[in-house]
Amino acid sequence: RxxxxxxxxxxxxxxxxxxxxxxxxxxxxxxxxxxxxxxxxxxxxxxxDPLNALQVKNGGSKRNALLKWCQQKTLGYSNIDITNFSSSWNDGMALCALLHSYLGDSRVHYASLSPHDKRTNFSVAFAAAESVGIPTTLNIQDMIQQERPDWQQVMAYVTSIYKHFET
Incomplete structure (x- = not known):
């Protein structure tokens, strides 16, 4: 074998x-x-960079894509005209509207706010953001005193709001 x-x-x-x-x-x-x-x-x-997807969706620069997102989220809110990341945010109303669009009246009672009471507006916005884990990186005193707050600081804070709710 x-x-x-x-x-x-x-x-x-x-x-x-x-x-x-x-x-x-x-x-x-x-x-x-x-x-x-x-x-x-x-x-x-x-x-x-959480703005990559937003930039692809809206086109243009990341700054303009985020600005467009802010405009869409605050559409229909009174006393809001977002055209930049500086003077458009100097009374706290835009931050309150943006946060109200996600959190509603339980955290931001938007109808009771006034553009003339900046300190209250920023206090409400920062407290609402902190309540969901978004740390405050802006200074209320700086925001109240400046007609044109530092756009990069404002954009960074708004980016943290976008990142928290959209990514």
């Missing part, structure tokens, strides 16, 4: 996968790695 293994048994044994199966497994592995890499990059990039 011949004690050599048959060629068929050698081809189908463990560790001896036919070439077609090996090629298919390799393609599947590459597809999985590509999928993970693409999705991980998107997730990481949006975590690093």
């Amino acid at each position: 011949n004690n050599r293994p048959s060629p068929i048994a050698a081809e189908s044994g463990p560790g001896n996968i036919p070439d077609e199966q090996r090629a298919l497994a390799s393609l599947q592995q590459k597809a999985i790695e590509t999928f993970v890499r693409r999705n991980s990059h998107t997730d990481i990039s949006e975590r690093k």
Whole structure:
């Protein structure tokens, strides 16, 4: 009798996968790695900069995309005309309207606010934001005293509101 293994048994044994199966497994592995890499990059990039998705949606710069989002969220609110991230935010009404659009009257009783009472408006806005975990990065005194608050600081704070509610 011949004690050599048959060629068929050698081809189908463990560790001896036919070439077609090996090629298919390799393609599947590459597809999985590509999928993970693409999705991980998107997730990481949006975590690093939450405005990426908004910029893609609204086009233009990130600043203008965020400004457009603010305008859409506050549409129909009285005493609101958001055209920039400085003077449009100097009385606290825009922040209150933006937060009211998410939190409602339970946290921001918008109808009772007045553009002439800046301190109350900012206090209400910051308290409402903090109640849902958004830290206050603006100073009430600075916001009250300046006709044109620092647009970068205001935009950073509004970005934190966007990130909290939209991402």
